[in-house]
Amino acid sequence: MTVPMQQTPGPDAARRVAGLAPDTRTPTRADERGQPGWYRIGKRLLGYAVLVFFAAMFILPFAMALANSFKSRAEVAASPLTLIPDEPTLRAYEAMTQTAIPRWTLNSIIVTIMVTLGRLFLDSLAGYALSRLDFPGRRAIFALVVGVLAIPPIVLAIPRYLILGQLGMLDTYGGLILPLAVDAFGIFLMKTFFDSIPREMEEAARIDGASIFQTYWRIILPLAAPGLIALTILSFQASWNEFLHPLIAAPSNPDLRTLPVGLATLRGFGGENLDFPLLLGASLLITIPVAIIFFTFQRYFVQGVAASGVKG
Amino acid sequence: MNSLRARFSTNETLAGWTFALPALIGIAVFLILPIAFTFWISFTDWNGLSPPEQAEYVGMQNYRDLLTDPGVQRIDFATGIRNNLYYVLGVVPAQTTIAFALAVIVNQKFLRGRGFFRTAYYFPSITSSIAISIVFLFLFQRSGVINRLISVLLPGDVRLNWLDNADGIIHNILGWVGVDSAPAALADNDFMGLSLWQWLSGPSVTLFSIMILVTWTTIGTMMLIFLAGLQNIPPDVEEAGVVDGTSALQRFWYITVPLMKSPLFFVLTIGLISTWQVFDQIFVISSGGPQKTTLTPAFLVYREGFRNFSMGRATAIAFLLFLLIIVLTIIQRRIIKPERA
Numbered sequence: 183m184t185v186p187m188q189q190t191p192g193p194d195a196a197r198r199v200a201g202l203a204p205d206t207r208t209p210t211r212a213d214e215r216g217q218p219g220w221y222r223i224g225k226r227l228l229g230y231a232v233l234v235f236f237a238a239m240f241i242l243p244f245a246m247a248l249a250n251s252f253k254s255r256a257e258v259a260a261s262p263l264t265l266i267p268d269e270p271t272l273r274a275y276e277a278m279t280q281t282a283i284p285r286w287t288l289n290s291i292i293v294t295i296m297v298t299l300g301r302l303f304l305d306s307l308a309g310y311a312l313s314r315l316d317f318p319g320r321r322a323i324f325a326l327v328v329g330v331l332a333i334p335p336i337v338l339a340i341p342r343y344l345i346l347g348q349l350g351m352l353d354t355y356g357g358l359i360l361p362l363a364v365d366a367f368g369i370f371l372m373k374t375f376f377d378s379i380p381r382e383m384e385e386a387a388r389i390d391g392a393s394i395f396q397t398y399w400r401i402i403l404p405l406a407a408p409g410l411i412a413l414t415i416l417s418f419q420a421s422w423n424e425f426l427h428p429l430i431a432a433p434s435n436p437d438l439r440t441l442p443v444g445l446a447t448l449r450g451f452g453g454e455n456l457d458f459p460l461l462l463g464a465s466l467l468i469t470i471p472v473a474i475i476f477f478t479f480q481r482y483f484v485q486g487v488a489a490s491g492v493k494g
Numbered sequence: 495m496n497s498l499r500a501r502f503s504t505n506e507t508l509a510g511w512t513f514a515l516p517a518l519i520g521i522a523v524f525l526i527l528p529i530a531f532t533f534w535i536s537f538t539d540w541n542g543l544s545p546p547e548q549a550e551y552v553g554m555q556n557y558r559d560l561l562t563d564p565g566v567q568r569i570d571f572a573t574g575i576r577n578n579l580y581y582v583l584g585v586v587p588a589q590t591t592i593a594f595a596l597a598v599i600v601n602q603k604f605l606r607g608r609g610f611f612r613t614a615y616y617f618p619s620i621t622s623s624i625a626i627s628i629v630f631l632f633l634f635q636r637s638g639v640i641n642r643l644i645s646v647l648l649p650g651d652v653r654l655n656w657l658d659n660a661d662g663i664i665h666n667i668l669g670w671v672g673v674d675s676a677p678a679a680l681a682d683n684d685f686m687g688l689s690l691w692q693w694l695s696g697p698s699v700t701l702f703s704i705m706i707l708v709t710w711t712t713i714g715t716m717m718l719i720f721l722a723g724l725q726n727i728p729p730d731v732e733e734a735g736v737v738d739g740t741s742a743l744q745r746f747w748y749i750t751v752p753l754m755k756s757p758l759f760f761v762l763t764i765g766l767i768s769t770w771q772v773f774d775q776i777f778v779i780s781s782g783g784p785q786k787t788t789l790t791p792a793f794l795v796y797r798e799g800f801r802n803f804s805m806g807r808a809t810a811i812a813f814l815l816f817l818l819i820i821v822l823t824i825i826q827r828r829i830i831k832p833e834r835a
Binding site for chain 2: 222225226229230232233236237239240241243244246247250259262263303304305307308310311312315316317318319320323326327330332333334335336337338339340341342343344345347348360361363364366369394395398419422423425426429430433441442443445446449456458461462464465466468469472473476477480483
């Protein structure tokens with residue numbers, strides 16, 4: 183379908199895209215033969231200048247948020263630029279315990295874990311069936327999955343609200359979790375991943391008398407571990423950051439807000455007279471779990487670039 | 495039990511459907527069924543609170559309110575389309591070109607620390623849109639970081655109003671060259687309830703700030719896609735160009751760019767699709783204001799449905815938006831023909 187999507191099969195492909203394999207493209211003198219010395223130095227300087235400028239653009243906002251969350255409100259207003267607070271204070275973080283932030287964090291953890299487990303289960307089973315099992319209707323199901331991928335979330339907002347209302351699931355954890363646990367992209371990801379696993383192993387197992395489910399459970403799932411890890415991480419990130427669905431699925435119970443929804447309500451309508459140290463601190467709290475996972479499993483994010491891209 | 499087990503292990507049809515069924519039920523219940531339901535809702539006056547069976551059938555009225563009947567609904571919808579159009583025209587080219595340029599630079603063999611830069615650029619893409627919006631709210635406030643930085647560069651104490659400023663950017667630029675009010679031809683003619691002068695306002699300063707924010711957040715993702723494409727180009731192609739005595743610029747235009755058609759198409763498509771759905775950032779930063787200049791169709795869906803309890807109208811907007819996205823994607827597919835897509 184597209185270049186990055188074709189990269190998904192196999193951990194090696196992901197490694198290659200992420201550039202984690204030993205870099206064989208070391209700079210050679212031959213590449214730069216015939217270029218004068220000043221030219222080589224000049225183009226390096228220019229290259230690094232651009233790279234460092236953009237790195238600062240992407241990192242500084244987070245550094246600013248961190249620094250200002252440890253300042254008093256007066257200091258934030260007077261000198262927002264300084265990266266080291268004059269009088270560091272934990273006031274913002276202490277104030278957070280007086281808000282509903284702990285409750286929202288708990289909700290976010292519950293929803294994220296359940297959505298991720300649900301996706302692992304549903305997507306790997308369906309992905310395996312679509313990749314390996316030959317049954318009538320398979321092509322139709324796959325076409326359906328790909329078609330559903332194209333429906334924008336905002337178009338789904340009201341339909342989901344309607345159906346959750348009909349099922350009596352508005353303002354319940356079930357309503358927050360179930361619609362997100364069904365995820366066409368995960369099925370697509372797992373199918374392409376299973377496609378990349380050689381068939382020989384499972385054929386041997388089947389000849390030895392293992393059932394389809396045994397083959398799936400004992401042979402295929404362990405081989406698919408890298409794909410499952412990628413799916414776990416992408417699901418974690420997507421459901422942790424999800425805003426629209428929890429906003430509409432729990433419209434009248436503030437106790438069921440997740441962190442992003444809660445944070446958006448904290449912002450409220452205060453104009454510019456906001457408690458910025460607290461808001462910035464809370465924004466960083468939302469960011470930390472995803473950041474830890476990102477820096478630990480960076481290469482898996484690359485597999486999901488397509489997914490995060492679609493979500494904007 | 496034994497016979498069941500034997501049947502299970504041999505009958506791929508049964509196993510296939512059993513494996514796919516949980517996900518299929520989910521797709522049916524939470525995706526297909528609701529969409530069908532909602533299509534019907536868009537022809538009713540359902541308020542979202544009473545049972546939907548009691549909603550009154552109103553035919554095409556919701557669609558007429560948005561497209562043909564003069565009134566505030568049509569003006570709001572047209573305003574939303576205008577705002578989002580400027581937003582798309584700004585964000586998509588900016589994110590695509592900056593991401594492409596960065597990918598090309600990061601991919602240069604003579605530069606070190608590529609892993610670090612790639613990570614730094616990509617990081618904003620994986621963080622919460624709400625958290626990022628709050629950080630930008632802080633940076634762009636009147637006494638905030640951005641204004642202080644501008645004050646350092648320009649003479650005087652700059653206190654630009656970024657986040658509550660309805661002035662259209664094109665209107666502002668025209669104002670600098672002395673065009674303060676609309677020429678009669680533009681003021682007197684209108685389309686969908688907005689005068690041509692209003693259509694040509696450009697994005698408001700507030701919307702422009704949100705455009706900067708979103709471009710900043712999405713560059714990393716787009717860059718990774720381009721980087722994957724660049725690393726797929728076999729080195730011999732480039733070397734052949736070197737042997738033929740081409741300049742680096744020629745190689746870039748005649749070898750790299752044509753080979754990058756497929757990722758370029760992908761980036762433009764996801765850019766176009768996601769920019770027409772901008773919602774989270776609008777919700778946090780401006781809620782459609784000031785003076786409706788950050789109203790977008792996606793935000794209108796939410797406002798009409800969940801604040802004004804007019805679900806019929808909200809779903810009609812959602813369907814029109816969906817239609818628009820599909821049509822634009824098809825047109826784009828025609829213009830840039832990738833080899834495989």
